[in-house]
Amino acid sequence: MVATSDIVIEVRDLDFYYGDIKALRGVSLDIKINQVTALIGPSGCGKSTFLRLLNRMNDLIPGTRVEGRVMFEGKNLYDEDVNPVDIRRRIGMVFQKPNPFPKSIFNNVAYGPRLNGIKDKKKLDELVFQSLKQAAIWEEVKNSLDKSALSLSGGQQQRLCIARALAMAPEVLLMDEPTSALDPIATSRIEELVEVLKKDYTVVIVTHNMQQAARVSDDTAFFYMGEMVEMGNTERIFTKPEKQQTEHYITGRFG
C-alpha cells in the first residue's frame, strides 16, 4: 500500500479520441514519485498517446478530445484554467528520435532557461553545466559547447535532449521510446542514466523493448488496444502477471 503523497500523477477514467476513433478507454493509473514507470504494449496500443496526454502534447493535434482526469499535484491538467505551456515546463519530454535544435550544444541546453527569462551568462553557464553533467554527457562535450548539436552522434544527441529537458528542472520526465533509434551501446548508456535520474526526478518511459522495461523500471503498465490491462511492480508483472493478455505479451506470443 502506497501513501497518497507518493503519487505525483493520478490518472482517472481517461478517454481519448482522435476524431471519432477512441484511442484510449478508461485508463486509470498512478505514477509514483522518484520511480521509473514503464509503459509497454504492442504498436498502436495507445501507450505513446497516453504519455503525450501527461504533458498535454496531444493538444497540438487538431481534432482530438480528452475525457477524464489527469491529476498532477492535486490539480486536473485538463481543467480550463490550466495553461499547457506551464505544464510542459514542469513535465519535460524526450522523444523517440533525438531532436536537438540546429543550434550549438550550449544554446540547445540554454533554450529552456532562456524561455524562463534567464539572461545572466553566469547563471546560464551553471545551468548548462549542471544539466549536461546530470545527463552524463558533460565530459564528452565540455570542450565543444559552441559546436552544432547536429554534429553529435545519435546517442549523444539523445543525452543532449535529456539535458535540455532537465535544464527546465521538471518534476516529471516523460520519455517516448528514447532508445528506439539508437544502437545497443548508446541504449545502455541511456538506461544507466534513467537509473540515476530517478533519484531527482519521476520518470515515465514508453518502451517497445520488454527487456528494457524489466531493466530500468520499478512499475510497469501494460497497454493493449487502448486499454490499460494491468499495472504493478515490474518484477511481479514479468514473473506473475495476473491477466492472460499480459502473460501472452511478455512471453512473446504476440506484439
Added chain:
Amino acid sequence: MIAATSKRYRLITELVAFWIIRLSAGLVVLTLGGIVLFLLYRGAGAVNWAFLTESPTDAMTRGGIFPAIIGTLYLTIGSSLIALPLGVASAIYLSEYAGDGWTLRLIRLGIQNLAGVPSVVFGLYGLALFVVFFGFGVSILAGSLTLGFLVLPTIIGASEEAIRQVPATFREASLALGATKFQTICRVVLPSATPGVITGSILGVGRAAGETAPIMFTAATFYTRHMPSSPFDQVMALPYHIYVLATSGTHIDQTRPLQYGTVLVLISLVLGINIFAIIIRTRMRRKKTW
C-alpha cells in the same frame, strides 16, 4: 523477331524523346547566352568608368547613368524593406496560424491573383493610391511601395515554402520545453527558415529591379542631375531610362550606344542579384544537416 523489332522501336523512341528534352533545356540556356552576348556586343563599348559614375549630359546624348543606377538601388532596397517584413509576416500567418478554412483559401486565392496582376496595373494602382491619394507624389517612397506589392506574392510564396520545410520535430521539441507558439516561431522556426526566405526574397526583388511599368508613374523621372535627398524625391531608374532612350530621343544615333550600355548594366545588376541569391542558398544548404 517481333520482340527484337519492338525492342528496337522502344530504343529509338527513348533516344528521340531524350534528345527533344535535352534540346529544350539547351534552348533555354542558349536564349540567355544569346541575350547576354548580344548586349555585350552592342553595349560593352559604351560602358566605362565615367559611364557608371557620371550624370547624363547634352540632352542625354552623352555622359553616364549614375543617377539611374542610384535610383534603381534605392527603389530595390526600398521595396525589399517594405515587402520583406510584410511577406514574412503573412507567410507565418498562413503556415502557422491560419489553420484550414475558407478564410485561408480566400487569402491564398488573393495572393495567387496578386501574382498574376500585370505590372502596369500595379503602376496605375500605385499612382492612384500612393502618389495621389496618400499624397506621396512621384517619389522613391511611392515607387518602393508599388514595387513592394509587386514582389509580395513571390516573397510570401518563398517564405511559406521555407517555413514548411522546417521539420515538425523542431517545433515539437520547443513546445515540449514549455515554449509558446510565438516563442517557437521566433526562436526555432524562423532561424531555420531564414536561408530559404532570404534566397526567395532576393530573387523576387531582383525581378522588381528590372520592372519599368510600376515605377513609370510612381517614382521615375525623365532626367535629374540631383541625387535624391529624401524618400519623397523622384529618381531616375535604369529600366525607365532605357525606355526613355529608346522612345523619346531625338538623336537616336547618338543615344543608341548609351541605351545598350544601360541595358547591359541593368541585366548585369539583375543577374548579379540572382547569382548572389544562389550563392547564399548553396552555402546555407551545405551548412544545413537535417
